[in-house]
Amino acid sequence: MRSFDEIHAISADRHGGPEALEAKLSKPDPDVTELPEDRWLSVMTKCIFQAGFNWKVIEAKWDGFEEVFHGFDPGACAFMSEDEFDRILSDTRVVRNGAKLATVRANAAFLMELRDQGGAGQVLGGWPSADYTGLLEMLKKRGSRLGGNTGQYAMRFAGRDSFILSQDVTARLIAEGVIDKPAASKTALKAVQAAFNEWMQQSGRSLTEISRVLALSC
Numbered sequence: 019m020r021s022f023d024e025i026h027a028i029s030a031d032r033h034g035g036p037e038a039l040e041a042k043l044s045k046p047d048p049d050v051t052e053l054p055e056d057r058w059l060s061v062m063t064k065c066i067f068q069a070g071f072n073w074k075v076i077e078a079k080w081d082g083f084e085e086v087f088h089g090f091d092p093g094a095c096a097f098m099s100e101d102e103f104d105r106i107l108s109d110t111r112v113v114r115n116g117a118k119l120a121t122v123r124a125n126a127a128f129l130m131e132l133r134d135q136g137g138a139g140q141v142l143g144g145w146p147s148a149d150y151t152g153l154l155e156m157l158k159k160r161g162s163r164l165g166g167n168t169g170q171y172a173m174r175f176a177g178r179d180s181f182i183l184s185q186d187v188t189a190r191l192i193a194e195g196v197i198d199k200p201a202a203s204k205t206a207l208k209a210v211q212a213a214f215n216e217w218m219q220q221s222g223r224s225l226t227e228i229s230r231v232l233a234l235s236c
Contacts, residue, residue, distance in 0.1 A: 019194045022217040022228065029235040042234060046226045047177030050143035055129050058138045058176060059090040062125050065172040066118055066163045075113070082111030087122055095126035124162035131160075147179045147225050148215050151207045174226065181214055181229035186236040193236075 030039045047053075063083065067076045086109055088094040103123070107116055132141045145153040153173070158165035164172060173180040181187065183201055191197050196213040197206050217228050 019196060019213060019216075022221040022223070022231070025190065025194075025217075025235050026221075026231050029231050033234055039231070039234065043227050043230045046179035046224050050177045050179075051139040053139050053143060053176060055092045055138050056090040058142060059092055059095065059122070059126055059129055060084070061176045062161070062164060062172045063087070063090065063122055065168050065175060066121050067113055067115070068171070069163075069168050071113065079111065079113060082109075086112050090122075090126075092126040092129050095122050096130055098123055118163065121162040125164070128161050142173070142176070143178045145178075147218070149211070150180065150214070150225060151211045154207075155204075179225045181210075181225045182233075183210070184233055186233040187229055189236045190232040 026036075026039070030036045033039045033042060060083075064076060064080065067083075084090065086106055103119070106112060106119060107114055112119065129138045132138045135141050136144075142153070154165075154169050157169040157172075161169070167182065167184075170180060170182045174182055183191075188197070188200050191201070191210060191213065192199070194213070196209050199206075201207050201210050214225055214228060217223075218225065221228065223231075
């Protein structure tokens with residue numbers, strides 16, 4: 019496995035030098051632990067709907083989603099009546115996919131459950147980066163439709179430190195011998211986490227930055 023500096027050099031060479039590469043990197047939000055519950059629910063829902071749909075369509079309708087779901091207030095969403103949910107199923111302000119709309123109630127309840135552990139901001143935003151795959155596993159088990167790339171994108175868009183196992187990141191991990199195919203098993207994800215942890219130690223950078231460097235190296 020190459021060192022982070024070697025992979026950074028590959029990415030810089032492909033993108034106009036170190037300064038140009040740095041301009042393309044993003045960093046996690048240092049205040050992500052303060053993100054309120056309704057914004058966690060909003061970003062989760064948006065990522066769930068973006069999976070398999072045209073992102074521009076979802077973005078164009080997002081103000082409608084916010085209106086229909088009361089600004090994604092967890093209490094209002096978790097305790098939504100069946101009559102209200104039935105009305106939403108026919109509301110043209112949202113994408114009328116019943117299975118995905120139902121995740122709003124389920125994930126609102128999930129976020130409220132996290133209050134006993136310090137709240138969504140502390141649990142999701144404060145989860146140790148060195149065990150990021152543990153967070154992804156928890157989202158998959160306790161959340162609704164938050165497994166795979168959906169959970170990864172939700173964490174990235176919320177601003178927490180994260181990696182996304184995109185096609186390019188996966189290609190770099192395969193090239194470095196970390197995995198031999200897209201990571202789906204617990205064993206493969208453990209190997210991915212170990213590689214990112216080593217690169218974090220070498221570079222002092224976040225998962226978010228390292229993930230982008232890996233993606234831009236391909």
